[in-house]
Amino acid sequence: MYAQMVKSTGKGLVARKDMLPEDRAFQDRIDAGEKIEPKDYMPDGYRRNLIRQIGQHAHSEIVGQLPEGNWITRAPTLERKANLLAKVQDEAGHGLYLYCAAETLGVSRDEMTEMLLDGRMKYSSIFNYPTLTWADMGAVGWLVDGAAIMNQVPLQRTSYGPYARAMVRICKEESFHQRQGFHIMMAMVNGTADQKRMAQDALNRFWYPALMMFGPSDKDSVHSAQSMAWRIKMNTNDELRQKFVDETAPQVEYLGLTIPDDDLQWNEDTGHYDFTEPDWAEFFEVISGNGPCNVDRLNARKKAWDDGAWVREAMVVHAEKKAARKQAAE
Amino acid sequence: MQHLFEFLLRQGDNALVLGHRTSEWCGIAPALEEDIALTNTALDLIGQTQLWLGYAAEVEGAGRSANDLAYLRDAYDFRNLLMLEVPNEDFGRTLMRQFLFDAFQVPWLTALQNSADQRVVEIATKSLKEATYHLDRSAETVVALGDGTADSNARMQAALDYLWPYAGELFADDETDRAMADVSIAPLPSGMRPAWAAAVEDTAKAACLKLPESDFAHSGGRTGARHTEHLGHMLAVMQVLQRSYPGAVW
Secondary structure, three states: OOOOOOOOOOOOOOOHHHOOHHHHHHHHHHHOOOOEOOOOOOOHHHHHHHHHHHHHHHHHHHHOHHHHHHHHOOOOOHHHHHHHHHHHHHHHHHHHHHHHHHHOOOOOHHHHHHHHHOOOOOOOHHHHOOOOOOHHHHHHHHHHHHHHHHHHHHHOOOOEHHHHHHHHHHHHHHHHHHHHHHHHHHHHHOOOHHHHHHHHHHHHHHHHHHHHOOOOOHHHOOOHHHHHHOOOOOOOHHHHHHHHHHHHHHHHHHHOOOOOOOOOEEEOOOOEEEOOOOOHHHHHHHHHHHOOOHHHHHHHHHHHHHHOHHHHHHHHHHHHHHHHHHHHHO | OHHHHHHHHHHHHHHHHHHHHHHOOOOOOOOHHHHHHHHHHHHHHHHHHHHHHHHHHHHHOOOOOHHHHHHOOOHHHOOOOHHHHOOOOOHHHHHHHHHHHHHHHHHHHHHHOOOOOHHHHHHHHHHHHHHHHHHHHHHHHHHHHHHOOHHHHHHHHHHHHHHHHHHHHHHOOOHHHHHHHHOOOOOOHHHHHHHHHHHHHHHHHHOOOOOOOOOOOOOOOOOOOOOOHHHHHHHHHHOHHHHHOOOOOO
């Protein structure tokens, strides 16, 4: 899940009887499972919420290139290097589709980039954690992409057409990434003592941050109701987190690793794993800028944006000159 | 066989070193489209590396793999052009270098499609499709940035001036080249010069850039005699895991 803490722009869920007639008709379309398209009527709150959510998701893809980009030049074999390059390239592609989906709502990619860089828009907390060994490339693919899939698969059915369609394409690639990450972990746990140690260390560091990706506990998640009514959020945070733990715990066992949670155990009565919640104080610190890498990540994005300014400007000027020359020749 | 091995290392190391440099851009390019395009180029080059070094390892017959050649040789055993190992510096130099290389690779790989060695023909045929696309893109970008603003023109001119003394190494025939030509595995690199010079002149003109007059050429990369200081640093990063954990399988 790459969208956390998306602040609702409305004042909570509006009762049907209090809706304007056009908003009631809009809600009826959503309830009937119809897709909303860019030129259709939509309430302003729906539009603004979606911009924030899709924008946050797009920014997460772009900032998310950095922790994995950190290992591209050190990938241990030609195959691993190619696979990692392809994965990070897919993420740039996801960013591109998502910015395009957001642009259909009336906000440009450049405007969204400015909002990321000046802190008005956020990205997922997970990318504020460092990648310290090669095993982290396994853990990120397996756990982070795995957690993202939990949220994104249902979003293929979200009410906004361009977002749903972007998500279909993204999900295909994300599930491939997850398998690729798992294969890295497999190689590590079947490797030398050093490699096993790296694998366990990566799991220790990424387990709770991965659980945080689903956002705060439902009881503290005040913005969900309206988003769920609009079908731009399909499941609650806790539902998705539980599903993730239930799917991941057996994989950890298969790898011969240990989840860093002494209280994690299968509960016969509920049919789910019991587990310890992440440290929410840490989560709110990371979200508010105090994660281990927040400053470095944003500085890296700012540097890339600033260093590239002359290129973007020159491309525009060249295109204008070319068009003028063509016109003069006609 | 020693000459064929050397010849294949040159092809593979060019792809590996440029692929690695290009991969350094992943995530930090001037625009998303450029990020995707640069990563694509890097991926193509790493793919070509696997083919060339894979064949080199077979020809050597010493039980080494493409990965062993990439990750377990030191700088003096690398056979890439010096031009490809110097740092990226900025997007302008990166694309100018790509262009100067692509403008060689397209006629070169075209000629290698007629090699007497069937494996060379196969690798060249696959690589040529990619190189043709790379050349279209790098030439177009050099023109756009040269023609763009006064600032971008100055940066592209600086990139061309910096890289120019390294370009001549492309055409420096030696004993290995002559041995390959004698058995019709590859033509002499010097034979590519007219096609390369024509492409470079056309593109520089369209890009409002001035070709440097000096014909001085650094050498030592493709023979391994004297690399730049930059290659060692690149290898220190690239090879760190293979060097730190000998024998580990990743």
